[in-house]
Amino acid sequence: MRAAAVAWLPKGLGRNQAAERPFYTFLLKVASRCNLDCSYCYVYRGPDQSWRHRPQFMSREVATLAAGVIAAHVVEHEVEEIALVFHGGEPLLAGPERLNEYCQIVRSTIPAKVEFGLQTNATLLNEQLLDVLANNHVSIGISLDGGAPENDLNRRTFDGSGSYDLVVKALALLRSRPEWSRLFGGFLAVVDLQNDPHSVYDSLVSLGIRSLDLLLPDSHHDAPPVRPLGDQGLTAYGQWLSRFFDCWVDGGNEIEVRYFEEIMALLLGGSSSLEAIGAKSVDIIVIETDGDIEAVDTLKMVGRHVTNLGLNVAKNSIDDALEHPAVYSRMLGYAALCDTCQNCPDLDYCGGGYVPHRYGHGNGFLNPSVYCADLRYLISHIRTRLQPYLTAARTSLPRPS
Amino acid sequence: MEPVHPNAKEGGTEDDVFDLKVIDPGKIDNQVLRAALERIRERCLPDPHVSYYTKHSSHSRYSKGW
Numbered sequence: 001m002r003a004a005a006v007a008w009l010p011k012g013l014g015r016n017q018a019a020e021r022p023f024y025t026f027l028l029k030v031a032s033r034c035n036l037d038c039s040y041c042y043v044y045r046g047p048d049q050s051w052r053h054r055p056q057f058m059s060r061e062v063a064t065l066a067a068g069v070i071a072a073h074v075v076e077h078e079v080e081e082i083a084l085v086f087h088g089g090e091p092l093l094a095g096p097e098r099l100n101e102y103c104q105i106v107r108s109t110i111p112a113k114v115e116f117g118l119q120t121n122a123t124l125l126n127e128q129l130l131d132v133l134a135n136n137h138v139s140i141g142i143s144l145d146g147g148a149p150e151n152d153l154n155r156r157t158f159d160g161s162g163s164y165d166l167v168v169k170a171l172a173l174l175r176s177r178p179e180w181s182r183l184f185g186g187f188l189a190v191v192d193l194q195n196d197p198h199s200v201y202d203s204l205v206s207l208g209i210r211s212l213d214l215l216l217p218d219s220h221h222d223a224p225p226v227r228p229l230g231d232q233g234l235t236a237y238g239q240w241l242s243r244f245f246d247c248w249v250d251g252g253n254e255i256e257v258r259y260f261e262e263i264m265a266l267l268l269g270g271s272s273s274l275e276a277i278g279a280k281s282v283d284i285i286v287i288e289t290d291g292d293i294e295a296v297d298t299l300k301m302v303g304r305h306v307t308n309l310g311l312n313v314a315k316n317s318i319d320d321a322l323e324h325p326a327v328y329s330r331m332l333g334y335a336a337l338c339d340t341c342q343n344c345p346d347l348d349y350c351g352g353g354y355v356p357h358r359y360g361h362g363n364g365f366l367n368p369s370v371y372c373a374d375l376r377y378l379i380s381h382i383r384t385r386l387q388p389y390l391t392a393a394r395t396s397l398p399r400p401s
Numbered sequence: 402m403e404p405v406h407p408n409a410k411e412g413g414t415e416d417d418v419f420d421l422k423v424i425d426p427g428k429i430d431n432q433v434l435r436a437a438l439e440r441i442r443e444r445c446l447p448d449p450h451v452s453y454y455t456k457h458s459s460h461s462r463y464s465k466g467w
Contacts, residue, residue, distance in 0.1 A: 270445030
């Protein structure tokens, strides 16, 4: 089944209703394999097994083609600054020479300021890689789910041992020189209800972080998240996140927890900078190791029928992606959501949640998030906790002139 | 900038409105929330659309490497 058969948006809506705009974030899958075997991985444990047929690494030729189409896109749309994120699989498997070459190709080809990033499990970090990343100003995000008991529950090597000790060793190396240490952006942690939020928070904070982000497990209506039975289970993830929110607010550590700050921003009339929260247009596009262009790589949790756009950098432009409903549906904002979401009082704060979480085989993406009740619980909790602080901090409301 | 908070647009009373424009983070006695609100204001004000692209050009779970 091709993507066109999937309900991405309500009937009657099309590309001409989308607030079309350029892409600013380019996710380059530079390695299609990983050295870890995480139990929840949407790539290797998911239904889209296309990674088996892709090159292990993005070749120089594909990287050059990718940089070329990105360059054409930024010129066409007069984009002055982009973010380019190396991703995998495990991008460090590409090694220092390839990563350095990718950066050079991008810099010499794309006529815009490029902010490089890299999302990694960190276990392969070494001095040579860190020198390359530092020389090219590549910021590093590290996937870690908590302390050893929490992290090693799911994030394991192929021999079954936990990855926590390897990550901590890599962190020590990362922090051993100022020019390396400043590359560290923060942790990305996946929620697991088996873990205690207090323990996860304390463990991550004890590693001396500045910021972290939380991810709900990759799930959708056909593959729903594991929940406890009974009414309490209906909002179990919302309760878990709310407890983590309380740890953060009451913990006294001035770290950034992005997921919560985005919800706070939306509650206060601001905008979200996360694609998982809020209904704003999305400006990210993914390029695989073989040059295939995809809308969102986490759609792999749904299946190949939603990831395969039939586009490749060898024969298509980035603008061609704007013509696919998988892409322009995300530029429709609220209009792309189902009736239930559009009539929900919390719509402004969750925006329907993360796109893959909405999927179900009957209605495609025209469903509330499989985490809808959790999101509403969390939003209510944050609103309640904020209110007394905001009441004390309120200044006069500006009047229209 | 247009009023941005839905409560302001939907006829809520002034007491219902908690808008970034009317919150002074300096008056918040919780250091975590104060720092968070200062970051949010820096990102979203005075114009969320301008600051969004010029200061935070990426907005995914992957942005800035994470």
